[in-house]
Amino acid sequence: MAYVLVTDGIKEDGLQPLLNESTIQCDIGSLNEFSDRLDQYEALLVRSATKVTAEVLNQMPNLKIVARAGVGVDNIDLDAATKRGVIVVNAPDGNTISTTEHTFAMMASLVRNIPQGTSSLKSGKWMRKDYVGTELYGKTLGIVGMGRIGTELSRRARAFGMNVAVFDPFLTNDRAQKLDVESVEFDHLLDVADIITVHTPLTDKTRGLLNEETIARTKKGVFLINCARGGIIDEKALIPYLESGHIGGVALDVFESEPPEHNHPLLGYDQVIVTPHLGASTKEAQLNVAAQVADEVLYFLQDKPIRNAINLPGFSKEEYEKIKPYYELTRKMGSILSQCMKSAVNLVEVSYAGKLTELDTAILTRNLMASFLKSRLDTTVNEVNAPSIARERGITYGEKHSSETHGYSNLISVTVQGDKEAFSLQGTYIKEYGDRITQLNGFDIDFHPQGHLLYIQHNDRPGVIGNVGKVLGEHEINIATMQVGRKTAGGEAIMMLSFDSELPKNIEETLESVQDIVKVEQIGGV
Ligand SMILES: NC(=O)C1=CN([C@@H]2O[C@H](COP(=O)(O)OP(=O)(O)OC[C@H]3O[C@@H](n4cnc5c(N)ncnc54)[C@H](O)[C@@H]3O)[C@@H](O)[C@H]2O)C=CC1
Numbered sequence: 001m002a003y004v005l006v007t008d009g010i011k012e013d014g015l016q017p018l019l020n021e022s023t024i025q026c027d028i029g030s031l032n033e034f035s036d037r038l039d040q041y042e043a044l045l046v047r048s049a050t051k052v053t054a055e056v057l058n059q060m061p062n063l064k065i066v067a068r069a070g071v072g073v074d075n076i077d078l079d080a081a082t083k084r085g086v087i088v089v090n091a092p093d094g095n096t097i098s099t100t101e102h103t104f105a106m107m108a109s110l111v112r113n114i115p116q117g118t119s120s121l122k123s124g125k126w127m128r129k130d131y132v133g134t135e136l137y138g139k140t141l142g143i144v145g146m147g148r149i150g151t152e153l154s155r156r157a158r159a160f161g162m163n164v165a166v167f168d169p170f171l172t173n174d175r176a177q178k179l180d181v182e183s184v185e186f187d188h189l190l191d192v193a194d195i196i197t198v199h200t201p202l203t204d205k206t207r208g209l210l211n212e213e214t215i216a217r218t219k220k221g222v223f224l225i226n227c228a229r230g231g232i233i234d235e236k237a238l239i240p241y242l243e244s245g246h247i248g249g250v251a252l253d254v255f256e257s258e259p260p261e262h263n264h265p266l267l268g269y270d271q272v273i274v275t276p277h278l279g280a281s282t283k284e285a286q287l288n289v290a291a292q293v294a295d296e297v298l299y300f301l302q303d304k305p306i307r308n309a310i311n312l313p314g315f316s317k318e319e320y321e322k323i324k325p326y327y328e329l330t331r332k333m334g335s336i337l338s339q340c341m342k343s344a345v346n347l348v349e350v351s352y353a354g355k356l357t358e359l360d361t362a363i364l365t366r367n368l369m370a371s372f373l374k375s376r377l378d379t380t381v382n383e384v385n386a387p388s389i390a391r392e393r394g395i396t397y398g399e400k401h402s403s404e405t406h407g408y409s410n411l412i413s414v415t416v417q418g419d420k421e422a423f424s425l426q427g428t429y430i431k432e433y434g435d436r437i438t439q440l441n442g443f444d445i446d447f448h449p450q451g452h453l454l455y456i457q458h459n460d461r462p463g464v465i466g467n468v469g470k471v472l473g474e475h476e477i478n479i480a481t482m483q484v485g486r487k488t489a490g491g492e493a494i495m496m497l498s499f500d501s502e503l504p505k506n507i508e509e510t511l512e513s514v515q516d517i518v519k520v521e522q523i524g525g526v
Pocket residue numbers: 070071072073092095096099144145146147148149150167168169170171199200201202205206227228229253254277278279280281
């Protein structure tokens with residue numbers, strides 16, 4: 001049974017695939033409510049309220065995946081999760097439309113004083129001349145961050161006859177042209193925009209993007225909107241400009257600290273309109289994001305590919321189908337290399353040739369590294385934390401694409417380099433025969449890496465192979481398959497034997513005492 005904890009009121013209708021799965025038990029509530037059994041959960045589903053800190057992760061030693069039913073993952077300690085090997089996924093596009101529409105509603109409300117007019121009338125006043133608004137038509141909307149939400153917003157703004165100036169370092173001219181927006185530098189956007197709205201994640205670069213200095217550059221009467229993340233607009237910096245009347249109005253759906261304090265200074269200004277982080281709060285968005293993360297968690301627990309991992313290279317289902325056979329091969333190669341080369345390693349070089357060069361191979365290299373490191377360490381190592389663990393251990397690794405296929409349609413070559421020795425392995429996947437190891441330390445060989453293996457280095461002399469068979473026979477060990485490789489007659493040679501069951505621990509020493517046998521390594525669990 002896999003245990004899953006669902007927090008933050010994620011919509012249950014969308015979670016049906018998880019809730020209906022008989023091998024999964026879903027608990028619904030908060031971290032606090034289930035504090036006595038946090039150690040059992042393999043998956044945690046959250047929105048923005050639950051803070052997945054390093055401390056929370058420590059209390060959940062079994063946790064393998066955190067799924068964010070929404071976009072922003074700033075409530076999750078990504079570094080700590082990555083280090084621990086916990087996959088973090090989100091639901092990137094399920095709430096795009098809702099947040100876009102909310103931003104547009106905030107913009108329209110802001111320029112037409114709708115919230116102010118509502119509360120004034122409800123308090124018995126009829127103040128038409130105090131609430132004269134501004135048209136959107138013909139005004140310039142400055143969008144900072146042209147991702148999913150920024151893009152959808154720009155389409156709506158264009159439909160309202162607005163000009164759109166965008167600052168996003170990743171926006172190409174071609175895309176800007178297609179979207180009929182002007183791509184500008186940030187300073188230029190500050191100069192020309194009548195309304196500025198931010199749609200970036202909160203990062204070190206975007207924190208305080210609109211601050212005392214940058215707001216000073218904006219047009220008098222500018223309207224500012226933040227429906228992205230609290231802190232992108234520096235809340236304190238707004239106050240002098242609201243006081244002086246430089247800012248025409250501010251719309252905030254998000255705050256530096258949520259909920260904001262009751263006596264938060266910005267809440268006292270009539271020109272500031274607010275909502276309590278409602279951007280994604282529609283029936284449709286909540287159903288979408290819940291269904292997206294439920295699918296991802298279910299897939300993950302069933303060892304199927306996940307699409308929206310934040311701390312892993314992403315790939316589509318189609319790409320996964322292509323990569324799948326090599327995934328198993330790289331796992332096996334990593335394990336064999338680690339067990340054959342027992343000494344310290346400082347460099348791992350992976351080369352992909354043939355059909356593989358058409359694929360994004362980064363995930364394969366991570367998989368190989370995870371498998372390589374796993375056999376050497378007793379901590380959790382997977383594709384998520386393999387890069388940081390390798391770095392910590394002083395192991396550099398890299399990958400390249402090459403044209404040297406050695407006649408195979410696809411070929412993976414790996415060299416592991418230590419201070420004193422090196423070890424190399426080549427493998428391929430052939431549809432009819434499965435995965436094959438085709439070369440080991442320069443020796444041509446051909447075997448299916450499966451089960452319990454014995455790798456023997458020996459001198460190519462008459463009787464050696466027979467003696468190995470004899471010793472194993474005396475120990476009642478049945479050889480399943482045996483492959484021999486050599487470079488020259490009478491020179492160095494290797495054997496690779498496979499067995500149906502585990503071998504006795506001391507068999508290496510017994511075999512190493514046989515004449516002309518140089519080295520014996522058991523390779524288990526491939
Ligand atoms: N209020 C709410 O309830 C919701 C808020 N959000 C927030 O909205 C924001 C945007 O969401 P999406 O559009 O889905 O994300 P996205 O990832 O599609 O877009 C973000 C864009 O920001 C750009 N960007 C990053 N750093 C930048 C910088 N320094 N300057 C300019 N542009 C920069 C990126 O290139 C990207 O195009 C996120 O912070 C997300 O958390 C999202 C959904 C709901």
